[in-house]
Amino acid sequence: MAVLLESQGLTKNFGKLRAVNGVDYSIEEGKTYGIIGPNGSGKTTFFNLLSGFHQPSSGQVRFDGKDITNTESFVRTGMGVARTFQLVSVFESLSVWENLVLSTLRFKQSSYPRALPFFFRKANQEESLEDCFTALETVGLAGKAEKPTTVLSYGDKRLLEIAIVLSLKPRLLLLDEPFAGLSDYEIGFIMELIQSLSGKFTQIIIEHKISKLITLVEKLSVLHNGSIICADVPEAVLENAEVRNVYWGRGAGCD
Amino acid sequence: MNTLKYPSLRSRPGRVMLETGIVLLGFLVLLAITGFKFYWITDFMIFCILVLSFDLLYGYLGHLSFGHMLYYGTGAYLAASWLVYFNNDPLLALLFAVIVTSLIAAVTGWVAVQTKAAAFALLTMAFNELGSFIVHTPLSKYTRGDDGLIASPGKVFGLLRFGKDTDAFIIVLIILLLVFLVLRILTRSPFGVLIRSVKENETRIQFLGYDTQRYKWITFIVSAAIAALAGGLFVMVQGFVSPRAISTLSNIEIIFAILIGGAGSLYGALIGGVLFMLVKNYLPPVISAAEGLAGFALPQWEMWLGIILLIIVFSFRKGVFGFAVEKAGLLRQSIKSRKGA
Numbered sequence: 001m002a003v004l005l006e007s008q009g010l011t012k013n014f015g016k017l018r019a020v021n022g023v024d025y026s027i028e029e030g031k032t033y034g035i036i037g038p039n040g041s042g043k044t045t046f047f048n049l050l051s052g053f054h055q056p057s058s059g060q061v062r063f064d065g066k067d068i069t070n071t072e073s074f075v076r077t078g079m080g081v082a083r084t085f086q087l088v089s090v091f092e093s094l095s096v097w098e099n100l101v102l103s104t105l106r107f108k109q110s111s112y113p114r115a116l117p118f119f120f121r122k123a124n125q126e127e128s129l130e131d132c133f134t135a136l137e138t139v140g141l142a143g144k145a146e147k148p149t150t151v152l153s154y155g156d157k158r159l160l161e162i163a164i165v166l167s168l169k170p171r172l173l174l175l176d177e178p179f180a181g182l183s184d185y186e187i188g189f190i191m192e193l194i195q196s197l198s199g200k201f202t203q204i205i206i207e208h209k210i211s212k213l214i215t216l217v218e219k220l221s222v223l224h225n226g227s228i229i230c231a232d233v234p235e236a237v238l239e240n241a242e243v244r245n246v247y248w249g250r251g252a253g254c255d
Numbered sequence: 256m257n258t259l260k261y262p263s264l265r266s267r268p269g270r271v272m273l274e275t276g277i278v279l280l281g282f283l284v285l286l287a288i289t290g291f292k293f294y295w296i297t298d299f300m301i302f303c304i305l306v307l308s309f310d311l312l313y314g315y316l317g318h319l320s321f322g323h324m325l326y327y328g329t330g331a332y333l334a335a336s337w338l339v340y341f342n343n344d345p346l347l348a349l350l351f352a353v354i355v356t357s358l359i360a361a362v363t364g365w366v367a368v369q370t371k372a373a374a375f376a377l378l379t380m381a382f383n384e385l386g387s388f389i390v391h392t393p394l395s396k397y398t399r400g401d402d403g404l405i406a407s408p409g410k411v412f413g414l415l416r417f418g419k420d421t422d423a424f425i426i427v428l429i430i431l432l433l434v435f436l437v438l439r440i441l442t443r444s445p446f447g448v449l450i451r452s453v454k455e456n457e458t459r460i461q462f463l464g465y466d467t468q469r470y471k472w473i474t475f476i477v478s479a480a481i482a483a484l485a486g487g488l489f490v491m492v493q494g495f496v497s498p499r500a501i502s503t504l505s506n507i508e509i510i511f512a513i514l515i516g517g518a519g520s521l522y523g524a525l526i527g528g529v530l531f532m533l534v535k536n537y538l539p540p541v542i543s544a545a546e547g548l549a550g551f552a553l554p555q556w557e558m559w560l561g562i563i564l565l566i567i568v569f570s571f572r573k574g575v576f577g578f579a580v581e582k583a584g585l586l587r588q589s590i591k592s593r594k595g596a
Contacts, residue, residue: 051462053458053462072461072466073461073462074461074462074463074464074465074466074467077461077462077463077464078464082462083462085459089456089458089459090459091452091455091456091459092455093451093452093455094448094452098448102448102449102452102460102463103463103464164463168463168464
């Protein structure tokens with residue numbers, strides 16, 4: 001399969017702190033990937049570099065063969081890189097449906113000559129509205145479309161956020177700790193959702209607990225102090241001595 | 256197939272016209288209850304246009320500017336200059352003022368929207384101080400410095416004279432309604448939803464694939480253009496412009512007005528503008544009358560305005576209009592639940 005996204009020597013410094021340290025990473029289209037690591041290991045910073053939230057200090061990111069190292073985040077979204085946030089990020093002042101429609105207001109590609117027609121174009125184009133509704137059905141929120149977002153539970157907001165990024169019809173889905181702050185029941189639901197999406201989308205999931213990703217992903221990478229210390233199928237990662245050391249310490253075992 | 260009806264983000268034309276009619280009616284009623292002081296209400300309406308333009312930037316986009324008077328003042332000076340140095344057509348003067356001010360705002364706005372919050376406020380204020388200085392000193396040959404420019408506009412369409420109170424009232428009322436109409440359509444359009452969402456969570460909007468900087472920039476220019484229109488109208492009605500029109504101090508009055516009325520709503524801006532002007536115009540004579548009765552000096556109107564603002568900040572966080580909307584919502588809910596029971 002074709003390589004969809006790759007990074008070479010990706011590094012990000014915050015002052016003297018090296019949050020991401022020379023990461024070489026590569027993923028193929030259509031598969032589901034996981035990134036785990038203890039708190040502060042650089043997972044989210046790595047995502048921020050892939051999605052364009054931060055500019056790297058050095059190194060390169062390529063998406064679909066194109067260099068996107070210094071491309072702005074909104075351009076990357078247009079190319080098909082969509083992400084969710086560790087803290088759910090939806091618009092509380094809008095209804096569930098409006099949250100989805102918001103993403104379809106945009107032109108397919110941002111380019112300057114098209115800025116003006118934006119004021120005059122029809123807001124509700126059937127095709128993109130169908131996409132929105134399908135996305136809402138996929139996450140199981142279709143029945144709550146007209147509810148104000150404020151009345152949703154945290155878990156439902158997380159689902160809404162996933163629906164929003166699905167409506168963008170991305171080629172790559174970056175999920176930043178999709179299970180954080182959820183109940184076991186909600187976690188189960190989202191795990192099923194991710195499973196149903198795998199194959200349709202290329203996904204990268206960040207998580208700090210190893211157990212949740214074992215059944216979900218085809219390849220698991222472990223970040224520690226900004227570097228990837230191991231990347232393999234989940235079962236092999238579990239057996240890796242260095243990973244065991246980082247996660248559980250020598251011998252001792254919890255979580 | 257799904258049964259959901261997609262709610263539209265586009266306003267129905269009938270609704271927009273109805274709301275514009277309500278605004279028209281509101282100002283006519285205001286005119287009647289203040290005893291047909293056309294001159295006053297014209298002043299009120301010009302201020303309301305300025306507050307509306309500010310609301311687009313502050314209430315909708317969430318950017319608090321301390322330098323909005325730059326665009327009002329530039330509009331005023333440009334309109335006056337057109338009348339003095341070119342010809343006396345008031346509409347051409349207004350058009351000239353709006354276009355050139357928009358170009359200036361395109362430059363200052365491009366820099367300003369790179370920042371937010373306190374940096375944005377200070378940067379816009381710095382631009383305003385700069386503009387204020389340029390008008391006052393290097394350009395004093397044309398602007399006559401402290402003395403100001405006297406301008407006499409000709410007739411509008413050969414019919415209405417700004418010099419006549421009732422004519423000026425009609426022209427300004429029509430322009431106010433047009434501004435309201437344009438902003439009403441703009442703020443409820445996809446563009447409007449987008450800028451309100453930028454206010455709530457700009458990062459999220461960027462990750463939906465939008466170049467937020469560009470939308471902020473456009474909003475800034477539109478806001479400045481409307482402020483310039485208000486400034487131009489001020490010159491037409493007063494026949495005069497002085498450096499006061501471009502002073503950063505007056506910016507506080509706009510912020511007061513928008514806080515009183517309620518930011519983020521066109522009605523809030525209109526109500527705030529009117530209430531502020533009522534306080535500003537009615538309080539001084541009331542205070543001097545009270546002083547006459549009491550026999551000693553009382554604090555001036557600005558202090559009472561300060562007290563009103565304190566009450567607003569502590570009791571009506573969303574302004575008078577926001578408060579009314581909230582109460583109406585609660586009332587509707589309680590009626591609904593009573594019917595249900």
